[in-house]
Amino acid sequence: MTAIDLLLKRNAELGDAVTGDRSSPRPSQHVAILTCMDARIRVFQLLGLIEGESHILRNAGGVVTDDTIRSLSLSQRKLGTREVMIIQHTDCGLNSVTDEGFKDELEADTGLRPTWAVEAFRDVEASVRTSCRRLQQSPFLPHRDMVRGFVYDVHTGRLSEVPQAAE
Numbered sequence: 158m159t160a161i162d163l164l165l166k167r168n169a170e171l172g173d174a175v176t177g178d179r180s181s182p183r184p185s186q187h188v189a190i191l192t193c194m195d196a197r198i199r200v201f202q203l204l205g206l207i208e209g210e211s212h213i214l215r216n217a218g219g220v221v222t223d224d225t226i227r228s229l230s231l232s233q234r235k236l237g238t239r240e241v242m243i244i245q246h247t248d249c250g251l252n253s254v255t256d257e258g259f260k261d262e263l264e265a266d267t268g269l270r271p272t273w274a275v276e277a278f279r280d281v282e283a284s285v286r287t288s289c290r291r292l293q294q295s296p297f298l299p300h301r302d303m304v305r306g307f308v309y310d311v312h313t314g315r316l317s318e319v320p321q322a323a324e
């Protein structure tokens with residue numbers, strides 16, 4: 158059985174029961190959460206979320222990219238969110254690569270060098286601050302005053318806020 162087969166089996170076992178408020182695509186808490194794809198971050202459980210409350214965006218690192226801004230532009234302008242919570246984490250896979258090293262690897266393997274940034278980092282708090290700043294400086298987002306960044310410790314489950322950089 159493949160992993161996808163296993164997941165389909167689990168889905169079938171759920172039946173038709175649904176929880177949470179499904180009446181609107183507009184998040185009832187008016188918040189969007191950006192976090193890493195890391196398999197140890199259980200976003201719903203970690204924040205006590207129920208369906209219908211929040212947008213959740215995930216990518217490698219939980220970093221702000223052009224595609225994040227695309228999604229948040231839609232989230233804020235069409236679906237009413239106002240706050241953004243960025244959650245990066247300890248022991249992230251992006252700690253174990255470098256931008257140039259991973260691009261070299263891709264180029265050696267394929268002959269093509271990606272134009273996108275890998276967004277590798279060593280200092281997770283600095284990476285959170287960079288992502289917060291990208292949102293705070295994006296003209297596409299109408300709500301930039303409630304962007305807050307956090308680090309999730311994957312071993313203790315603790316969430317720590319990253320102080321905003323002084324202007």
Ligand SMILES: [Zn+2]
Nearest residue numbers: 193195249250
């Ligand atoms: Zn990660």
